[in-house]
Amino acid sequence: MFLKLLPVLIIMLALVSIVLFLIPNETLVKYMGEGSGIKGWVTAALIGSIALIPGFIAYPLCGILIDNGVAYSVIAVFITTLMMTGFLTLPVEAKFFGWKVSVIRNLVSLAAALFIGLIMGFFL
Amino acid sequence: MKTLKKYIFPIVFLILIGLSYLFDFAAGKQVGNNFWMFFKEMILFLPLMFILIGLFDVWVPREKTEQHIGSESGWKGTGLVILLATLQAGPLYGAFPFAYILWKKGCSIKNIFIYLGAFSTIKIPMITFEIGFLGLKFSLLRTLITLPVFVLIGYLMEWYLKDKDFEVKQP
Numbered sequence: 001m002f003l004k005l006l007p008v009l010i011i012m013l014a015l016v017s018i019v020l021f022l023i024p025n026e027t028l029v030k031y032m033g034e035g036s037g038i039k040g041w042v043t044a045a046l047i048g049s050i051a052l053i054p055g056f057i058a059y060p061l062c063g064i065l066i067d068n069g070v071a072y073s074v075i076a077v078f079i080t081t082l083m084m085t086g087f088l089t090l091p092v093e094a095k096f097f098g099w100k101v102s103v104i105r106n107l108v109s110l111a112a113a114l115f116i117g118l119i120m121g122f123f124l
Numbered sequence: 125m126k127t128l129k130k131y132i133f134p135i136v137f138l139i140l141i142g143l144s145y146l147f148d149f150a151a152g153k154q155v156g157n158n159f160w161m162f163f164k165e166m167i168l169f170l171p172l173m174f175i176l177i178g179l180f181d182v183w184v185p186r187e188k189t190e191q192h193i194g195s196e197s198g199w200k201g202t203g204l205v206i207l208l209a210t211l212q213a214g215p216l217y218g219a220f221p222f223a224y225i226l227w228k229k230g231c232s233i234k235n236i237f238i239y240l241g242a243f244s245t246i247k248i249p250m251i252t253f254e255i256g257f258l259g260l261k262f263s264l265l266r267t268l269i270t271l272p273v274f275v276l277i278g279y280l281m282e283w284y285l286k287d288k289d290f291e292v293k294q295p
Contacts, residue, residue, distance in 0.1 A: 001221060002174055004295050009166060009217065010134040017158035021151065054165060054215040055250045063257035075258070076266055083244045084274075089217055095295035096220045101285065105237065108280060112273045119269050124262065 008092050015088050016051040023047060025061070029068040032078070040074045041117065048081025049110055051088040058082045073121030080113035169214030176212075177225045190230035197232065202275060205235045209242035213250070219243040227292035234282035236292065241274025 031043040053061075062075050070078075085106045086093075093102040141159065144152020193201040205226075209219070223236050231239075246267055254263040 001295060002170065005221075007130040007134055009170075010137075010163075012217075013162040013166065014134065014137045014159055016162060017155045020158045021155045052216045052244070055247060056165075056253065057161070059250070059254050059257040066258065072262060075262075079258075079266070080245060080270065083216065084241070086216070092217050093220060096224055096292050098293070101281075101290065104284070105240070105277075105281065108277055109241075112277055116266070116269050116273055120262075120265060123265055 044078035052086030072124035077117035238278035
């Protein structure tokens with residue numbers, strides 16, 4: 001099972017590495033920073049959904065964003081989509097759950113992330 | 125031939141990264157560093173996951189799984205999968221093979237998706253890390269709000285999939 005997954009996993013990791021390189025932190029701050037409003041939410045959800053990023057990368061990255069003035073609610077959306085939804089990881093997910101279910105799970109998780117951000121916005 | 129085709133992209137990618145280091149090409153080196161970071165994580169966690177899967181497969185009988193986290197297991201079952209998921213570490217794609225073994229052993233659809241939700245967003249080994257970077261208030265709030273949301277996703281997925289031929293496949 002591991003060896004069968006390996007090529008797909010490597011392709012996925014390679015693509016994630018390239019995307020991470022193409023989107024530097026300054027760009028994230030620019031689009032999600034203070035006064036970005038709805039644009040910040042959309043950016044957080046879109047970029048967060050590209051790939052499944054594990055917590056040990058997501059947390060420090062979000063720490064930098066908060067220090068640069070990104071709102072907590074936007075961070076909540078970003079972090080949740082980073083960890084729960086990944087369109088680049090879909091081919092791996094589809095091997096287990098099939099395409100339809102994987103796409104549905106990702107879309108539902110995306111909606112959930114926006115909802116979590118909304119609630120977080122009330123508290124912080 | 126088919127195997128070769130599957131590996132062609134990874135091989136080309138690795139050659140390009142290698143050349144970047146050789147010729148000191150900054151962009152390529154940075155992509156290479158990112159890749160190495162993810163690859164290390166995969167190589168560290170995936171074998172552990174597969175050992176865990178193997179042990180689970182051999183040691184835990186189907187009746188026990190069905191009884192504790194199957195369709196009749198109720199809140200206790202949900203609590204159990206959440207506990208299981210939050211204690212494990214690693215990226216979400218590492219949870220897919222474990223979800224397969226849970227499914228094979230009779231775990232309910234609801235609990236499979238709750239497991240994936242908990243695995244991706246709440247990790248006991250990671251919580252101190254999150255607090256360090258994002259603060260106690262944010263981390264606690266996020267955990268408390270996220271928990272009911274993905275339990276709800278589990279119910280939604282089960283409601284949607286229960287009379288469709290849903291299965292978790294072995295790749």
